[in-house]
Amino acid sequence: MKIFLLEDDFSLNRLICNALEQRGFFVTSVDDGYDAMTNILNNKYDLYILDINVPGFSGHEVLEQIRKSHEKLPVIIVSAQLDIDNISKAYDLGCNDYLKKPFELEELILHVKYHIKSILKSDVDKDVIELGSGFSFNLKEQSLYKHNHEIILTQKEKLLLTLLINNLDKTVSSEMIHEYVWDSKEMEAVSMRSMVHKLQKKLKSGMIVNIRGIGYRLISAKVEL
Structure with a gap:
């Protein structure tokens, strides 16, 4: 956050x-x-x-x-x-x-x-958001886990995952990602695609989906993939 x-x-x-x-x-x-x-x-x-x-x-x-x-x-x-x-x-x-x-x-x-x-809209005293398929994100530590084993994230990956979790099952536009993760600073589009791709590889396939021409969406465990 x-x-x-x-x-x-x-x-x-x-x-x-x-x-x-x-x-x-x-x-x-x-x-x-x-x-x-x-x-x-x-x-x-x-x-x-x-x-x-x-x-x-x-x-x-x-x-x-x-x-x-x-x-x-x-x-x-x-x-x-x-x-x-x-x-x-x-x-x-x-x-x-x-x-x-x-x-x-x-x-x-x-x-x-x-x-x-x-x-x-979650109890942050628990600190942990369950993402399904054994994945969880600790808000206090800003750490991603799979079956209690930590998956190392870069700072920008943490920010992106936080943004996606805040908009779970909703599409996050590329403009929102640019503003939130890069503080609206100049960047190349390939940088965003590369970072999203790296984060996708650290989660279960299909959890982060590309909404072509708009942005990305993190799918919760309750939604059919």
Whole structure:
């Protein structure tokens, strides 16, 4: 899962990043509102963590921009602003959660897991998504297993598999893959085909199907292949 973090306190930024990455999340972090705007306009994330008082655009303004494109993706505000006006404004703009500083890192992790659960429509406390045919994907570790034996994945393969799992039995367009896995950076079409092919070889034949001219689909165990 990809998480975006806006936090201008360098030490806290690093602590949050490390805590999330140790739990298998992929984190993009910035320390000012200008970089935040550039990132959210050009890339897609699964969850956003925003401070309010940061250089450049405020967390409120960044939240407002996120909601213009993504109405339902979770946004957690982390702020030392405890007055009701700031809290009320954050919720009016569409935040899902407001965590007051200082907080324990484990408390933030619990909030993140709660909102990720709503995305996956799955119990992330189990950490494991069963894919059928002996395959499973551990969300916490971002690890693929077949009958409890780990299958090594590259970072981009992990991101692709996460994206496909989030859209199980639905077609994921090549544009979505480009945005999510490559952060919309320039790439050759052959790179995507090559990576998908390598991931297909690590799963059971037919689990990832090519929807010609559109993209790819991960078939769940409940769907006839």
